[in-house]
Amino acid sequence: xxxxSATLNRILVPVDFSDCSLDALEYGALxxxxxxxxxxxxxVLESVSYGLDFTLPRVTKREQVRTELTGRLSKxxxxxxxxGVPSEFAISGGLPADSLLDTARSQLVDLIIMGxxxxxxxxxxxxxxxxxxxxxxxxxxxxxVRSPKFRPGHRRVLSSQLIPASH
Amino acid sequence: xxxxxxxxxLATDGSHGSSTAEAYACGLARSWGxxxxxxSVLEFPPGMDPDYEVNRLYLDGLMKNVTTKxxxxxARAVALGISVQSYVATGIxxxxxxxxxxxxxxxxxxxxxxxxxxxxTSCWEVRPSESFGWCPAPC
Numbered sequence: 001x002x003x004x005s006a007t008l009n010r011i012l013v014p015v016d017f018s019d020c021s022l023d024a025l026e027y028g029a030l031x032x033x034x035x036x037x038x039x040x041x042x043x044v045l046e047s048v049s050y051g052l053d054f055t056l057p058r059v060t061k062r063e064q065v066r067t068e069l070t071g072r073l074s075k076x077x078x079x080x081x082x083x084g085v086p087s088e089f090a091i092s093g094g095l096p097a098d099s100l101l102d103t104a105r106s107q108l109v110d111l112i113i114m115g116x117x118x119x120x121x122x123x124x125x126x127x128x129x130x131x132x133x134x135x136x137x138x139x140x141x142x143x144x145v146r147s148p149k150f151r152p153g154h155r156r157v158l159s160s161q162l163i164p165a166s167h
Numbered sequence: 168x169x170x171x172x173x174x175x176x177l178a179t180d181g182s183h184g185s186s187t188a189e190a191y192a193c194g195l196a197r198s199w200g201x202x203x204x205x206x207s208v209l210e211f212p213p214g215m216d217p218d219y220e221v222n223r224l225y226l227d228g229l230m231k232n233v234t235t236k237x238x239x240x241x242a243r244a245v246a247l248g249i250s251v252q253s254y255v256a257t258g259i260x261x262x263x264x265x266x267x268x269x270x271x272x273x274x275x276x277x278x279x280x281x282x283x284x285x286x287x288t289s290c291w292e293v294r295p296s297e298s299f300g301w302c303p304a305p306c
Contacts, residue, residue, distance in 0.1 A: 007194075113305075135280060144305060145305040
């Protein structure tokens with residue numbers, strides 16, 4: 001259903017821990033503060049195709065990665081809580097755009113805020129854009145944030161000590 | 168960042184998608200106490216002579232249509248108690264929207280989308296995604 005009013009109760013922010021996704025989260029936190037909305041953090045673990053060398057250590061490694069991601073998402077949720085923004089987080093699998101749109105639908109989010117690299121030309125053709133795919137298919141509004149909008153040391157909600165500068 | 172003195176830029180072409188964006192922009196501007204800049208772009212490819220008679224007729228027709236729509240939109244927003252400025256630009260939409268966003272120091276750009284996918288995307292451009300590469304503000 002199409003929304004025609006700006007009711008913001010729940011905001012979905014996909015996070016891959018890249019600078020641009022964290023800038024989007026920073027922006028999302030400020031929007032949430034202003035609108036008294038809650039944030040759902042989502043990290044998508046892209047599906048892995050196992051070859052003939054499929055072994056148990058690889059499964060163990062994947063579990064380690066999931067545990068590590070849970071820790072990092074918890075830290076982000078704590079930073080948001082310190083800023084007075086209620087949040088929850090989830091890790092899902094699959095293709096990023098599909099997974100994101102599924103979550104947006106199932107959790108009835110009012111707004112998706114996501115980072116974009118702002119690729120153009122050949123770079124865009126080669127690497128595509130998750131943000132663009134979400135924008136085309138989402139039934140709720142999508143706010144995209146490009147990193148160059150911000151200056152270094154701009155993050156107020158997510159301090160630089162908490163998050164490494166790049167993934 | 169959303170804060171005091173916030174300015175939202177709404178780019179509209181008068182389509183159904185942009186009327187949804189209008190409702191959303193007005194709602195946000197009201198609840199955040201933001202001012203609104205509304206704009207439309209008369210699409211005109213670079214290299215064509217705007218003074219050539221046929222082009223002049225085309226642009227005049229577009230201008231008349233857009234002015235009516237922007238005036239109506241402005242009246243609706245003012246009725247909601249929102250401070251509004253309006254602009255009409257000529258050129259390539261994504262570039263003109265970005266240029267106005269820069270000069271107006273807009274914190275947020277709002278545009279409607281028709282949500283085209285697949286073959287539609289190849290045949291008909293989608294302006295919001297085009298703007299990703301240019302936008303100085305979140306959109």
